Amino acid sequence: MQHDEAPRLEPSNSDSSDTQGDVLAPLVDDAIVLTGPTASGKSDVAIELAQKIDGEILSLDSVAVYRGMDIGSAKPSPDDQLRVVHHLIDVVDPDEEYSVACYLQSAREIVRDLKQRGKRAIFVGGTPMFLKGVLRGFDPGPPADWDFRKAVEDDVKQHGAEALRQRLRQVDPVAAHRIGPNDVRRMTRALEVARWAGQPLTHRQSQFDRARAAKDCSVFAMKVPRAELHARINQRVETMFQSGIVDEVRGLLDRYQSLSRTAAQGVGYRELIEYVRDGGDLDRIKEEIAAHTRQLARRQETWFRSFTEIRPIDAAEVIDATALAEKIAAQVG
Numbered sequence: 001m002q003h004d005e006a007p008r009l010e011p012s013n014s015d016s017s018d019t020q021g022d023v024l025a026p027l028v029d030d031a032i033v034l035t036g037p038t039a040s041g042k043s044d045v046a047i048e049l050a051q052k053i054d055g056e057i058l059s060l061d062s063v064a065v066y067r068g069m070d071i072g073s074a075k076p077s078p079d080d081q082l083r084v085v086h087h088l089i090d091v092v093d094p095d096e097e098y099s100v101a102c103y104l105q106s107a108r109e110i111v112r113d114l115k116q117r118g119k120r121a122i123f124v125g126g127t128p129m130f131l132k133g134v135l136r137g138f139d140p141g142p143p144a145d146w147d148f149r150k151a152v153e154d155d156v157k158q159h160g161a162e163a164l165r166q167r168l169r170q171v172d173p174v175a176a177h178r179i180g181p182n183d184v185r186r187m188t189r190a191l192e193v194a195r196w197a198g199q200p201l202t203h204r205q206s207q208f209d210r211a212r213a214a215k216d217c218s219v220f221a222m223k224v225p226r227a228e229l230h231a232r233i234n235q236r237v238e239t240m241f242q243s244g245i246v247d248e249v250r251g252l253l254d255r256y257q258s259l260s261r262t263a264a265q266g267v268g269y270r271e272l273i274e275y276v277r278d279g280g281d282l283d284r285i286k287e288e289i290a291a292h293t294r295q296l297a298r299r300q301e302t303w304f305r306s307f308t309e310i311r312p313i314d315a316a317e318v319i320d321a322t323a324l325a326e327k328i329a330a331q332v333g
Contacts, residue, residue: 024104026137028217028309030111031121032332035060035131035304036222037297039232041319043076045222046124047084048325053120053332056085058107060125060134063266065103066094068252071245072268074236094263095256101140104133128303135219135309136210142196152188167191172200211308218332221304222324223312230294237290240268250276267292 034049036042046057059065063073067090076086087110092098111121123134132138156164161182168187169176175190194200224232249272252259264270268289275285304310311331313324 024101024133024138027107027111027134028219030115031123033123033134033219035126037229037300038126038293039236040222040224040229041315042124042222044321045324046122047080048321049328050084050122052325052329055120055122056087056114058110058121058123059086059088060123060127060130062127062130064089065091065098066263069094069263071240071243071248072266094252094259097260097262100129100133100138103130104138126300128300135307141193145192148192149188156184175200214309214311217309219309219311220313220328221310222315224315229297233293233297234290237286237293241286246272249273267296
């Protein structure tokens with residue numbers, strides 16, 4: 001499945017035309033973007049679209065970047081990768097961290113190369129922070145301060161998330177208003193950036209509020225009725241288990257002993273890592289993964305609605321990937 005942020009940052013190799021100070025500029029002007037909640041059918045439509053418009057696919061999935069994490073990320077099959085070139089999958093080993101900044105730096109080089117070769121770049125996936133970086137650009141900010149994060153985590157355990165929210169309100173009231181009351185991860189990051197930069201995170205990120213109209217972009221989101229999406233999620237989880245995801249996780253732990261913080265938080269992986277290490281009721285674990293995936297899908301849908309760049313694409317109960325690809329191709333020219 002997916003995860004929305006990775007903590008470690010790497011130095012940029014991009015030239016000055018691609019950055020604004022330390023900020024990574026948006027990529028949406030030179031690309032098509034197809035997003036949507038997990039299990040909405042994006043991948044099949046993207047493959048059809050790429051074949052129609054002579055494009056190549058850039059994965060927009062923060063778990064698919066990891067080698068060996070194939071089943072839980074619904075990574076494109078070898079046959080699909082023969083049909084259309086896919087980029088930004090199998091980039092690093094799962095015991096390494098991989099950040100939004102790393103992703104965008106690599107994506108920028110790929111988009112530039114595709115443009116020079118006369119190919120269309122098609123971003124496909126649903127990781128929210130990767131998507132936001134492609135659409136609005138990204139300010140990497142400071143690297144993670146794990147000692148600070150651990151101290152905040154201990155405070156939250158002792159005093160609760162509301163105390164953390166009050167602390168953030170004193171430092172960055174705008175961020176405290178925007179971030180959900182139980183989103184400890186984002187509140188912690190906002191405090192971390194303010195502590196490092198000496199100014200609120202929202203001051204640094206104000207440039208990312210510059211929205212564009214959907215008519216000026218080629219950004220599409222699959223829209224699937226809620227009941228149908230839940231049915232697809234349940235079926236995907238069932239297929240994951242039939243395909244051997246438990247053995248995949250066992251193999252990863254045998255080879256790497258432990259996964260990176262980012263890789264270990266992917267939905268489907270974090271539950272099974274705990275199961276492989278500590279045991280438990282596998283049927284209960286399967287139900288948990290399905291429930292957590294449905295929650296992820298709801299968060300993704302909420303996130304997508306916040307972007308003016310996105311045009312919804314209605315997907316019927318039985319997705320006709322060819323027809324949807326033709327519909328999108330007609331709108332991108």
